[in-house]
Amino acid sequence: METPRGEIVIRPAHAADDPAQVGTVDAVILGVKTWQVTEAARAMQPMVGPETFVVPLQNGVEAPAQLAEVLGVEHVLGGLCATMSWIAAPGHIRSIGAAHFVKFGELDGRQSERAGRLREVFERAGVKVEVPPDIHVSLWEKFLFVVSFGGVGAITRAPIGVIRTLPETRQMLEQCLREIVAVAHARRVALADGSVEKAMAFLDSLPPGGTTSLQRDIADGKPSEIDAWNRAVVRLGREAGVDTPLHEFISHGLLPLELRARGEVDFPA
Numbered sequence: 001m002e003t004p005r006g007e008i009v010i011r012p013a014h015a016a017d018d019p020a021q022v023g024t025v026d027a028v029i030l031g032v033k034t035w036q037v038t039e040a041a042r043a044m045q046p047m048v049g050p051e052t053f054v055v056p057l058q059n060g061v062e063a064p065a066q067l068a069e070v071l072g073v074e075h076v077l078g079g080l081c082a083t084m085s086w087i088a089a090p091g092h093i094r095s096i097g098a099a100h101f102v103k104f105g106e107l108d109g110r111q112s113e114r115a116g117r118l119r120e121v122f123e124r125a126g127v128k129v130e131v132p133p134d135i136h137v138s139l140w141e142k143f144l145f146v147v148s149f150g151g152v153g154a155i156t157r158a159p160i161g162v163i164r165t166l167p168e169t170r171q172m173l174e175q176c177l178r179e180i181v182a183v184a185h186a187r188r189v190a191l192a193d194g195s196v197e198k199a200m201a202f203l204d205s206l207p208p209g210g211t212t213s214l215q216r217d218i219a220d221g222k223p224s225e226i227d228a229w230n231r232a233v234v235r236l237g238r239e240a241g242v243d244t245p246l247h248e249f250i251s252h253g254l255l256p257l258e259l260r261a262r263g264e265v266d267f268p269a
Contacts, residue, residue, distance in 0.1 A: 148176035161208025
């Protein structure tokens with residue numbers, strides 16, 4: 001792993017490509033793409049014993065429910081993480097610094113011993129970690145800025161430093177944020193007043209060359225997480241009776257590229 005402070009080489013004591021070979025574990029940290037969550041949930045079943053719990057770290061707000069449908073809600077926490085990094089090559093991660101953290105908690109809001117134990121593990125590893133009082137609010141706070149940044153970045157093909165500087169694209173960012181806040185409030189998620197301003201301040205603090213995984217996947221012709229990002233805003237908004245026209249435009253505008261990446265349509269690059 002390359003970081004601004006130097007290289008880190010991690011040599012795992014044990015690794016396997018077949019979950020059935022691992023046996024029952026205490027906890028599963030799920031790091032797959034959003035469109036792989038259900039498949040991963042089925043694959044990890046041999047690892048899940050009576051006391052095992054799973055912490056999904058996907059972008060989006062729907063992974064906990066998808067896991068619970070396969071494994072049972074008693075085995076699932078809510079979780080999220082943040083990092084400005086990407087895969088440079090197999091087994092090779094490049095980080096450009098900025099914010100790094102992990103958050104997780106019980107879906108019903110209670111303080112649990114298992115969440116506390118996992119927090120202590122991350123703390124001993126030197127990771128910035130938090131068990132927030134309402135993990136759903138934390139999930140939507142991240143959903144708010146990453147989906148707005150990702151969607152606008154993918155449709156403009158520009159890094160955050162350009163997007164936030166041009167008045168027209170900055171306005172797009174702000175509108176995306178407002179649409180997500182409206183959906184969250186309609187779904188009774190208690191995002192605080194000033195969430196849009198707070199998200200914009202965070203986006204203003206990022207390195208100017210920053211992009212999201214969604215933007216990079218679409219640019220590279222890979223399947224992306226658009227269904228769990230901007231398309232999810234549209235879908236969840238419709239369920240709650242909230243219009244999300246900019247997220248709908250972004251979703252429709254990126255759909256041909258997404259379908260080509262998934263082999264469902266074909267046209268020249």
